[in-house]
Amino acid sequence: MDKRNKIKLNSQVSKLNINDDIKTKVELTSNSKPIPLGDINKILNVGEEFNKERNNSHIYNFVFTITPIFSNVLHNINGNTNLGTFGESNIPKKNNGLVTLNDYIFKNNPYNQNSELTYKESIDNNLKEVDGWFGFYNPDLTKNEPCDFYDLEPTRGRFDLNSNINKNWDITLTYPKSKNDQHHLVKGGLLIVECEKVNVGGIDMVAFGTSTRHGLNNGDRVVLSELNNSSLDGEYVVKLLGFNGDLKDNYFVIDLNPDQLNLGNSFTDGRVKRVVNNVVSEYYVRNYGKIDDISNDDYEIYPLSFSINIFNDSIYQLVFNKDLNLDGLTDNLGRPLSEVFLTFIKTNSDGMFSPLKSGFDLELMPGNVNNNVSNVRLMTNEVGNDLLQTPIETNINIMYNEFSGDIVEYNKIELKEIVLTEVYHRFNTIDRETSYEGVADGPRREGYIVNPNRRVKIKQFSTYIEQGDESTINKPFYSVDLGDGRYIWRDLLDLGIPNLEGEVIDYPFTNGRHYIYENFCLDTKRQDPFGYYGLYYKGVSDSDNFSPSDPIGDGVTDKYNVKIQTDEC
Numbered sequence: 001m002d003k004r005n006k007i008k009l010n011s012q013v014s015k016l017n018i019n020d021d022i023k024t025k026v027e028l029t030s031n032s033k034p035i036p037l038g039d040i041n042k043i044l045n046v047g048e049e050f051n052k053e054r055n056n057s058h059i060y061n062f063v064f065t066i067t068p069i070f071s072n073v074l075h076n077i078n079g080n081t082n083l084g085t086f087g088e089s090n091i092p093k094k095n096n097g098l099v100t101l102n103d104y105i106f107k108n109n110p111y112n113q114n115s116e117l118t119y120k121e122s123i124d125n126n127l128k129e130v131d132g133w134f135g136f137y138n139p140d141l142t143k144n145e146p147c148d149f150y151d152l153e154p155t156r157g158r159f160d161l162n163s164n165i166n167k168n169w170d171i172t173l174t175y176p177k178s179k180n181d182q183h184h185l186v187k188g189g190l191l192i193v194e195c196e197k198v199n200v201g202g203i204d205m206v207a208f209g210t211s212t213r214h215g216l217n218n219g220d221r222v223v224l225s226e227l228n229n230s231s232l233d234g235e236y237v238v239k240l241l242g243f244n245g246d247l248k249d250n251y252f253v254i255d256l257n258p259d260q261l262n263l264g265n266s267f268t269d270g271r272v273k274r275v276v277n278n279v280v281s282e283y284y285v286r287n288y289g290k291i292d293d294i295s296n297d298d299y300e301i302y303p304l305s306f307s308i309n310i311f312n313d314s315i316y317q318l319v320f321n322k323d324l325n326l327d328g329l330t331d332n333l334g335r336p337l338s339e340v341f342l343t344f345i346k347t348n349s350d351g352m353f354s355p356l357k358s359g360f361d362l363e364l365m366p367g368n369v370n371n372n373v374s375n376v377r378l379m380t381n382e383v384g385n386d387l388l389q390t391p392i393e394t395n396i397n398i399m400y401n402e403f404s405g406d407i408v409e410y411n412k413i414e415l416k417e418i419v420l421t422e423v424y425h426r427f428n429t430i431d432r433e434t435s436y437e438g439v440a441d442g443p444r445r446e447g448y449i450v451n452p453n454r455r456v457k458i459k460q461f462s463t464y465i466e467q468g469d470e471s472t473i474n475k476p477f478y479s480v481d482l483g484d485g486r487y488i489w490r491d492l493l494d495l496g497i498p499n500l501e502g503e504v505i506d507y508p509f510t511n512g513r514h515y516i517y518e519n520f521c522l523d524t525k526r527q528d529p530f531g532y533y534g535l536y537y538k539g540v541s542d543s544d545n546f547s548p549s550d551p552i553g554d555g556v557t558d559k560y561n562v563k564i565q566t567d568e569c
Contacts, residue, residue, distance in 0.1 A: 054509035055494045058327035060458065061515050062173070064318040064342060066301070067309050069523035070159040071132040073551055075152035076431040077442045089140040096152050097431065098548055101126050101136065102439050109139050119439050120546045127548070131311040134551075154429055158349040159524070161301050161316045170345040170398035171299060171318065174453070176331045177289030177402060183392070185211055185360070185373055186283040186407060189225060189271030190420075193367025196251075197258040200240055206256040207242075209365055210272065211373045212421040213249040215409050216241065221275040222254070228268060229260055235275060250363050269371070274409065281411040283420075285392070286332055288341055288405040288453065291324060298322040318342075323513060326458075333410070333417075335478040336492055338461055341405065342454040344522060345398050346427055353427045354381050354447070356396035358404055359389065361424045361449065364532055376424045377533050380445045381433050396425060405453055412480050415465055415490050424449045426527065441547040446535040448524045456518055461490040463500040529553030 079097025083105050084090050091105075100106075106126050107117040117125065126136045128149075135151040151157075160166045185191045194209030208224075216222065220238045227233055239255055242248035252272075274281040298321055303314035329337050346356055359376030362368040368375050378389045392404045408417040428447025436442045467488050468475050479489035498504040508515040528535035530553045539549030 050509075051494065051496070053512070054514070057509065057512055057514060058325055059513045060324045060326060061513050062320045062324070062342075062456070063515070063517045065304070065517075065519045066161060066316045066318055067519070067521045068159065068161055068313055068316065069132075069309065069311070069521055070156065070313065071524070072134055072152060072154050072156070072158075073132070074428070074432060074444070074446060074448065074526065075134050076154065076429055077434070077436055077444065078431050079153065086140055087142045089138075089143070091138060091140075091150060093150060094153070094155060094157075096135070096150055098123070098127075098152070099439060100152075106136075106139055118543060118546070120543055120548075123546075123548050131313070153431065154349070154352055156313070158352050161318075161522070162303060162314075166349070168347055168349050170296070170347060171301070172294050172343050172345070172398065173291045173320070173324070174288035174341045174343045174403060174405075175291060175329060175337055175339070176286045176405065178287045179284040179332045180287060180404075181282065181284040183285050183374070186285060189223075189273040190214060190283050190409075191371075191373065192224075192270040192272055193371055193373070194251075194365060195261055195270075196243055198240075198243065198253055200253060203255070204258050205239065205253050206258050206261060207240075207251045207253045208270070208272065209243065209247070209251045209367060211250075211362060211365075211368055211371070212360065212407055214252055214272065215418045215420055216252050216274060222252070223273045223275055223280060224254075225271045225273075227261065227270040232256065232260055247363060247365070250365065269367075274411065276411050276413050279411055279413040281409050283407065283409055285407055285423075286405045286417075287402040288343065289402045290343075290400075291326070291329070291340070294320075294322070294324070330478070333478070335461075336459070338457065338459045338492065340456050340458060342456060342518075342520065343403065344450070344452045345396060346425060346450065346452075347397075352429055352431075354430050354433065355394065356425045356427050357381075357391040358393045358396060358423050358425050359391055360407065360421050361451075362421065369533065376426050376449050377527050378535070379426045379527075380447070380535070381428065382443070382445065391426075392423065403452070412482075413488075415480065415488065416461070422451055422453070425452050439547060441540065442537075444537040444550060446526060446528045446537065446550060449527055450522070450524045454518075454520045454522075456516060457505055458514070458516065459495065460493055460499060460503065460505050462493055463490075465490055526553070 076097035077099060079100035080092055080095050081099060081103050083103050086105060086109060089105050101122050102119045106122045126139065127134065128136060130149055133151055133156055135149055138148045138150065157166055158168060160168055181187060191211045192208045193211045196207045196209070198205050198207045216238050218238055218241060221235060222238060223235050225233045236254040236256065238252045240253035241251065243251040273283070299318060300321065301316050301318045304317050307315040309315055326337055331337055346353065357379050359374040359379055361377065362373060362375045369378065372390055374392050375389050379391055396403065404423045406422045407420045409420060410417045426447055426449050432442060432444040432447070434442055465488050467486055468479070469485055469487060472487065475487060476489050479487040481487055493499060496504060496506040507517070527533070531538070536552065537550045540547040
């Protein structure tokens, strides 16, 4: 018998005995019955249920990739000195400025051809720019790292986004919460700052220049008010955009006899409003309010592995660790939110930078220099020397509940806001705005400006305007009453549904949450790189009284073709 096959007898143990078969009766019973077929049964469409769930959800998770573009092109004056001698030097990584390059070790290096360099020669030989960062290489060749690069202040560590190392930026999420129509640029209409005579097709007309972009098109109807000659206030048609082909976003031309107005320097200002179907547009500053319950512990920002930009600076990942419930939040027009903003607030980086001020980044026009229009390009920290520019906000910090965001035009017959200009923040190092005597004189009034807000679209309104009356079913709560029994509104489109222009918003949804991912650049700019606003520091070239200038921007050369006149046809 195969040992692998063994039979266990039931009651008899002898192989000669035969066991009887045992039969067991099994009865299957149940207390439940199948659900009978009937009208309550239906086929469930998983796709429809998914869309219903995600369009009813107000829970969001945000992830962003931030590419920084920073530079210390506006570097400090004061800095470390008494750094030792060749072979026994000690140069710190922080607190180096232009004065540092006047130290003995830079002017008396034994490898220099001259026995002693002047301060100007030391600047020319040692001040370097590498990937947008200004500094110097270690002049002491006896050190183990002779190619080690030292940033001048403010160093790249003063701009670093890594929240685990330096607290250089506070970050929050905001949304359009309220509006302010009392600012000088928008009170009573969009501010006109210039008035010029133009000839169009042999006819003398008037070109008006607005402080911000006007948002007009040829053929639009506008209402002018508060002109020098009040008898000319009234409604006109826009004939042409621009002034001699330039600044089409700021100038518009109407058929008005220029002899009836005081032109040039004698013109003070006026106001303009666009008219659509006899409805006059509103102009105001939108204020962005913080989304509640966001603190510094609710997000992380850290360098992405093996990721750098073209200037060899790290690219960062920003992750909000907290589920954000946007249910019940409405914008400044009382509508459900269709956009939020990622907002960056520059800190003083351990006392390095001056307090933040906000203003508008306006075009270079005489009226934007001579008028008090909150031009961010002109703002400084010198008391009484802001060139008549009143900041929108001062001493801005993360504790603010609302921040000025942009200037918009809104016409209730069109039901959409048109952004005309955005708010920028201005800051400078405290050291640059301090007066010095001797080498590297100050103050150096030019600082940095940064656009703090990045738009994140979460939904979109339809391009089609709906109309109904008081009895219309499912009329949304944010519909606009035109005052004649009609109500109009734009539907808030479901996710994945394109508007009439083919634009569609669609992003992942799972576990009852929306997951939004966006890429942004965060860049700082100079206030006055070409010296147009009088803030540029040109230095002193006299070798006996030398003071290095700030770097100057490169203008457009004659290798570019610039169109200076518009073809009216």
